[in-house]
Amino acid sequence: MRKVKLLLCFSIISIILFAQTPTNDKNWYLDNSRSDEFDTTTLDSNLWEKKNYSGWGYGNYAVPSNVLLENNCLKLKLEKRGNGLYYTGQIESKNYQYLYGYYEIFCKILEPGNYKNNEPYTAGLIPTFWTAYQVRDPNNSNCIIAHNEIDILEPLATPTYNAHYHKVGIWYWDNFCGGTQTGTYTLSNIPALFLNWHKFAVEFLPNRVTYYFDDSPFYTDYDAPTFPTHGMNVILALAINYLQLDPNTIFPQYQIVDYFRFYNLKMDCGNTAIIENQTQFNTFDYKVKNNITIGTSSSNISISYGDSLTFRMNNSCIIKGNFVVPIGSEFNVIPTPCY
Structure with missing residues (x-):
């Protein structure tokens, strides 16, 4: 024996x-109530909120009118208006209803229209896919006392902006006015992300976080004490850092998302x-x-x-x-x- x-x-x-993903692992099931194929003409208001804010970060102004649904896809539009400001689209899920599971989008991150060394090129534009939970100090709205965040897509991170680099990681705050980033990793030497559609995903379990690019895992973080323990919201946003913006960038720009899928075990x-x-x-x-x-x-x-x-x-x-x-x-x- x-x-x-x-x-x-x-x-x-x-x-x-x-390299097990929900498509070849029968232990997972698609949670349809918390997923979206974006195949309707209006955004599902039971699941998502169109964000409306001004001046966040490095020149980001989000307006609901720049969240579009066209050709069975979500399109987040970034434009420069006559007042010289940049307006973008961002959606966020409601009610902090996501924690452990498998999160995946299939998207075209940008269509820059600019080329350098025969490749699409731009700087200062940041297509994103992430989760977050946040509590602010009731006596000081500028102070975040609790924050959990998993960055699943942030492809234009330093040191270069030709989209050969894709950065992931976890941010957390714990009862103080400051942030700590842990478990970060940069996937490098990949094909220029501007060129094609790609899958970006994360498998989040109580003892590990595994990041996937086009169905292949490339990094796992086991630093469990820093992992989120609260339900989180899912955020899709096309952000901008005007301090690093390529002046030749053609506007408008779009982050196009075919679907968001959430699987549970x-x-x-x-x-x-x-x-x-x-x-x-x-x-x-x-x-x-x-x-x-x-x-x-x-x-x-x-x-x-x-x-x-x-x-x-x-x-x-x-x-x-x-x-x-x-x-x-x-x-x-x-x-x-x-x-």
Whole structure:
């Protein structure tokens, strides 16, 4: 008898290692009530608020009229008006209803119209996708005493503005008037982001935050004490830093979002799952279990060619007997905390 107890991430795979997203991991489900395909002519007012503010940050003025829905997409418009000021579009979800899960957008971040070295180029424009929770001091509105933020898309970060750099990370404040940034990472040497549509996503669990670019994970932060613990809002915004603005930038500019999707994990943490034969893979109830046992002392189990199976458990996975993953198939066991 062969008995393996798996307590860490484990993957047997023929091509790539551990790139599980909701599209190939049956433990996730799409939360339609908190997602948006942007395929209507008006913004869903039950889910989103069009922001209206002036003077935030480096010359950002948000106006509801610059939030557009066209061709089954959300378009955030940034324009320079006759008064010399820059007006943009921004939406924010309501009621701090997002915490653990998988957040994803598919978007075209900018269409700059300017070229440098035969590539699209601009500076000072910042398409963004992030989450935030915030509480201000009731006696001093300028003082933020609690703030949690996960930056999922911020592609025009320093040191360059040719969109070959994509920065992610977490900001937090904790009972003082100041901010700390932790778990930051810059994805570099990627194709110019201006050129094509891309997916930007994050998987947020109680013990880790994993960032994805076009379905591939590129950074995981395990610094759990700084992770958000409150529900957050989702924010989509096309921001500007006029101090770094390229004077040749053509306006208007648009951040175009095809969809925002929020996935949640299915939980069954009170139970232990037992798979005794190969056919039970087809009827398995894919949810986060407390423990998973695959096989018996005398079993011979082989995953079918081309299958991609992902199991998640809170505690352990035990494999007994003979277990075969043929070339061309994929088997993943992912420790996942219950929530």
